Amino acid sequence: MRGTIVQLTAAFLGSLGFSLLFRLHRRHLLLASIGGMLTWGVYLLLYHMLPGDFLANLTASAFAVTFAEISAHWRKCPATLFLVPAIIPLVPGSSLYYTMNYAVQNDLASARIYGHKTLVAALAIAAGISFVTVFHELRTRK
Amino acid sequence: MAKVLEKAEQTELMDCLLDMGQMLLECGAEISRVEDTLSRMAKAYGCIRVDVFVITSIISLSLEFPREEALTETRRIYSSGGTDYIRLENLNHISRSCCMEPPSVAELRERLKQTSSEEKPFFMFLLGSILAAGAFSVFFGGSLLDGLAAAIFAIGICFLQNRLGDTQITPAGGNLFLSFVTGLAVGIVCQVIPGLHMDKILIGDIMLMIPGLAMTNAVRNMLGGNTISGLVRLTESLIWAAALAGGFMTAILIIDLLL
Numbered sequence: 372m373r374g375t376i377v378q379l380t381a382a383f384l385g386s387l388g389f390s391l392l393f394r395l396h397r398r399h400l401l402l403a404s405i406g407g408m409l410t411w412g413v414y415l416l417l418y419h420m421l422p423g424d425f426l427a428n429l430t431a432s433a434f435a436v437t438f439a440e441i442s443a444h445w446r447k448c449p450a451t452l453f454l455v456p457a458i459i460p461l462v463p464g465s466s467l468y469y470t471m472n473y474a475v476q477n478d479l480a481s482a483r484i485y486g487h488k489t490l491v492a493a494l495a496i497a498a499g500i501s502f503v504t505v506f507h508e509l510r511t512r513k
Numbered sequence: 514m515a516k517v518l519e520k521a522e523q524t525e526l527m528d529c530l531l532d533m534g535q536m537l538l539e540c541g542a543e544i545s546r547v548e549d550t551l552s553r554m555a556k557a558y559g560c561i562r563v564d565v566f567v568i569t570s571i572i573s574l575s576l577e578f579p580r581e582e583a584l585t586e587t588r589r590i591y592s593s594g595g596t597d598y599i600r601l602e603n604l605n606h607i608s609r610s611c612c613m614e615p616p617s618v619a620e621l622r623e624r625l626k627q628t629s630s631e632e633k634p635f636f637m638f639l640l641g642s643i644l645a646a647g648a649f650s651v652f653f654g655g656s657l658l659d660g661l662a663a664a665i666f667a668i669g670i671c672f673l674q675n676r677l678g679d680t681q682i683t684p685a686g687g688n689l690f691l692s693f694v695t696g697l698a699v700g701i702v703c704q705v706i707p708g709l710h711m712d713k714i715l716i717g718d719i720m721l722m723i724p725g726l727a728m729t730n731a732v733r734n735m736l737g738g739n740t741i742s743g744l745v746r747l748t749e750s751l752i753w754a755a756a757l758a759g760g761f762m763t764a765i766l767i768i769d770l771l772l
Contacts, residue, residue, distance in 0.1 A: 382648075396597050465654075467754070467758075
């Protein structure tokens with residue numbers, strides 16, 4: 372439980388950091404950071420319920436896009452502004468690092484496991500984004 | 514309906530639209546947004562036909578006004594991959610208001626000038642990097658001390674990134690150098706100060722350099738039907754990621770050999 376709270380807080384602060392880095396307007400900062408935290412919350416919740424990483428990543432990224440579209444509609448600005456901070460916690464930085472690390476240490480078995488994880492996460496994020504984008508297009512384009 | 518523009522105003526409009534497109538690309542807008550914005554704005558100013566083609570490195574725009582020959586210009590875009598959401602929002606605002614009621618071309622020029630003069634302040638970039646690196650180090654399992662270390666290294670990375678940005682070095686070369694220096698510095702500090710986890714600190718700092726945003730945008734571009742731009746971005750970001758990996762791994766290998 373304590374670990375979860377730490378992770379959610381870190382996700383919030385990390386998203387806030389990236390929002391600042393990308394110079395998001397002050398009035399959107401809180402909403403964008405909450406988006407990152409919620410996306411990670413969705414991921415954690417599903418990670419324990421679903422088998423494998425793929426579906427959890429996919430659903431979380433679909434959630435992030437939905438969140439971004441709704442927020443953008445509400446604040447009347449492009450959805451990109453909210454999408455990037457929301458999706459940042461899903462970016463597989465850690466597995467990418469361990470893939471590289473094991474690869475140069477010649478531990479190819481471990482490198483393969485982490486490489487697989489990185490690839491699955493990247494694909495799942497892309498798939499999640501595309502599902503919601505298609506639904507969104509279907510709904511708005513008459 | 515918009516009044517018909519004078520010849521001089523038409524060329525000025527062309528210039529304004531190209532500036533607009535360039536600024537949009539340079540602050541992190543998707544390709545489809547740039548194309549969409551330019552064609553809507555041109556139509557609002559009375560063009561009967563607009564052909565716009567945008568990829569990450571070029572904008573080609575043809576405008577046809579009633580009873581006139583079409584004007585065509587291209588603009589080469591050299592910088593890639595900056596992000597500035599306040600500017601994106603301002604530009605979006607300008608385009609919206611133009612589509613509802615187009616101001617005179619001179620006024621449009623004035624508003625674009627105003628937007629482009631606003632610079633991204635360095636301290637915000639610095640603050641964001643510190644926060645992001647520290648938070649993601651803890652996020653991926655580091656201790657608070659690791660987070661603090663990652664945040665401190667982020668300051669150095671920011672200054673280096675800023676310095677590299679002023680040179681002609683390509684993003685791939687810059688990333689290779691940056692990750693090598695960071696890897697060495699973190700490795701040495703971790704040997705000196707016990708209790709720090711080198712991997713967690715590096716992961717926090719990697720998040721600052723990883724082209725995650727570029728990849729997300731690449732996928733979105735491809736889904737939006739702009740396959741070429743998507744591929745260009747994706748290839749670019751894979752090369753950056755490879756450079757990143759190369760730099761870090763060289764640093765780690767050197768540290769392992771020395772100690």
